[in-house]
Amino acid sequence: xxxxxxxxxxxxxxxxxxxxxxxxxxxxxxxxxxxxxxxxxxxxxxxxxxxxxxxxxxxxxxxxxxxxxxxxxxxxxxxxxxxxxxxxxxxxxxxxxxxxxxxxxxxxxxxxxxxxxxxxxxxxxxxxxxxxxxxxxxxxxxxxxxxxxxxxxxxxxxxxxxxxxxxxxxxxxxxxxxxxxxxxxxxxxxxxxxxxxxxxxxxxxxxxxxxxxxxxxxxxxxxxxxxxxxxxxxxxxxxxxxxxxxxxxxxxxxxxxxxxxxxxxxxxxxxxxxxxxxxxxxxxxxxxxxxxxxxxxxxxxxxxxxxxxxxxxxxxxxxxxxxxxxxxxxxxxxxxxxx
Ligand code: SF4
Numbered sequence: 001x002x003x004x005x006x007x008x009x010x011x012x013x014x015x016x017x018x019x020x021x022x023x024x025x026x027x028x029x030x031x032x033x034x035x036x037x038x039x040x041x042x043x044x045x046x047x048x049x050x051x052x053x054x055x056x057x058x059x060x061x062x063x064x065x066x067x068x069x070x071x072x073x074x075x076x077x078x079x080x081x082x083x084x085x086x087x088x089x090x091x092x093x094x095x096x097x098x099x100x101x102x103x104x105x106x107x108x109x110x111x112x113x114x115x116x117x118x119x120x121x122x123x124x125x126x127x128x129x130x131x132x133x134x135x136x137x138x139x140x141x142x143x144x145x146x147x148x149x150x151x152x153x154x155x156x157x158x159x160x161x162x163x164x165x166x167x168x169x170x171x172x173x174x175x176x177x178x179x180x181x182x183x184x185x186x187x188x189x190x191x192x193x194x195x196x197x198x199x200x201x202x203x204x205x206x207x208x209x210x211x212x213x214x215x216x217x218x219x220x221x222x223x224x225x226x227x228x229x230x231x232x233x234x235x236x237x238x239x240x241x242x243x244x245x246x247x248x249x250x251x252x253x254x255x256x257x258x259x260x261x262x263x264x265x266x267x268x269x270x271x272x273x274x275x276x277x278x279x280x281x282x283x284x285x286x287x288x289x290x291x292x293x294x295x296x297x298x299x300x301x302x303x304x305x306x307x308x309x310x311x312x313x314x315x316x317x318x319x320x321x322x323x324x325x326x327x328x329x330x331x332x333x334x335x336x337x338x339x
Contacts (some may be wrong), residue, residue, distance in 0.1 A: 004127055009074035012110040014080035014102065015193045016131050023077045030078065032085055034149040036207040041074050049208050052079040053215065056086060058218050059102030060095065063280050082195075088200045088212050095220050097246030097279035100193035101186075105280075108186040115178045129181060132315035133188045137181075138173060146183050154184045157250050157315060190248065190279070223276035226266075233332040235311055236260050240274070248279045252314045258293045259305045260329055268294055303326060305330050 002156045010019035030038060038045050051071050060309060061066035068076045080103070111128060114121035126137050126144070133154070146154075151174040155162040168175040176184070191240055205213060232240065239253045254275070260269050268290045275286050282329040287304075288297060295302035307328050311317045 007073045007077070009124065009128070011068070011076040013107050013128055013132070013189075014077050015107070015189060015236075016128070016197065018131070019077060020081065020265075023074075023081055026074060027078060030081065032054055032203045032205060032209070032304055033208050035085075040078050041072055043072065043075060045208070046076055048075055048082065049212060051075055052082045052086070053212055055079050056083050056099065056212070056216050057219050058085075059106075060098050060216060062088075062107065063102055063296055064109075065102040065106040067109070082116075082209065084197055084200065085203050085205070086209060086216060088197050089203050089209075089213055090216060090220075091202060092220065092245035094244075094277045094279075095216070096194050096197050097190070097248060098221065100190045100197070101248060101279035103193055104186045104189035107189055108182050110228070111185055112178065112182045115182075125178075125181070127156045129185055132185065132192055135157075140175070143177045145170065146172055146176055146181075146184075148172050151176070154188060156183065159250065159251065218244065220334040221276050221281065224273050224285055226270050226273060230333060233260075234320050234323065235329060238318045239316075243274060243277050246277055246279055253316055254278075255293070255303075256306060256311065256329075258290050260302045262290070262294045262333070263303065263305055268296070275306060 005018065007022065008100055010016070010022050013019060014023075014235075027038065027040065035049070036045055038048065040048055048207060055065050055068065068079070071079075112123050114124045115130075118124065122139055126139050129135070129137060132254065133145060133150070135150040135154075148169065149320075151167075152164070156171065160166065164174070164178075210239050231237075239249055239257050242253070243257075257274070258271055261274070262268070268287070271290050272283065272286050275281055276283075278286075290296040293303045305328055306314070308317060308319075308323070308326060311329070323332065
């Protein structure tokens, strides 16, 4: 099955182990100190660096890396490796996450395109998914079957449609639609890219790549610091720390944070600011959602904070001795925000 994938697939899914092995095999001289002089397929180093710049700046700013369909596959692939070197040098978990989700979304787009448009697409999607996740799938006409334990591991926590009671389960396997498989693929790919960057030694960068890194530093999200007094409940503090580290927290955790902070009196602008370090941050969508939760948009109803019991079932409760016997995070204490 190895020959099943070609260089075009490697360029679409550059974080697969065989994509990286292929690029390194084809460019044995590719190293940090040779980036200013490396030629790929006869193209000058500047061409490779320009593609890398486009890939990184677009990805970090918009949250989706460009497809680069007009770029030679080999250059596209090498630009991913140079991008990882640049991101590793920056050494900031928010940039890692932002880059990883932008790349994962780019590849998710390709995966869905394969399934919908390409006659061999479902076979390719199955192989790619299995390679990135180590999970064996069974292909059906309108979806895939995934082993129950893997479904539980990779499902979207806290979303009703992903709960097992709402799923068709057949002989230890769970049915997932194509778009659901693509969603799992995005999350798994993102984690795999972050893991790969974390394992890389910090490179000694110089020359043009260092210049490019300065541009990326400029493009990275810069949230305003929100200061507050008092101690937050452990479940809230945990999610706020996760956000600070650029972790892609689930929707249920975002809902918890937004409802809690609105109910203790934060203004919506400060809450939007808090979400700025989320890897998939989109200012317009976040603003709308926070306003809706506050009751200023939509039905006009201000949403309540989920109970501790409900948060426990969503795996969001981080109870410690300070929680006593409270029934809702709002009972934890009174918090006054200062700007
Ligand atoms: S007991 Fe309630 S307030 Fe405490 S961590 Fe759990 S959900 Fe949060």
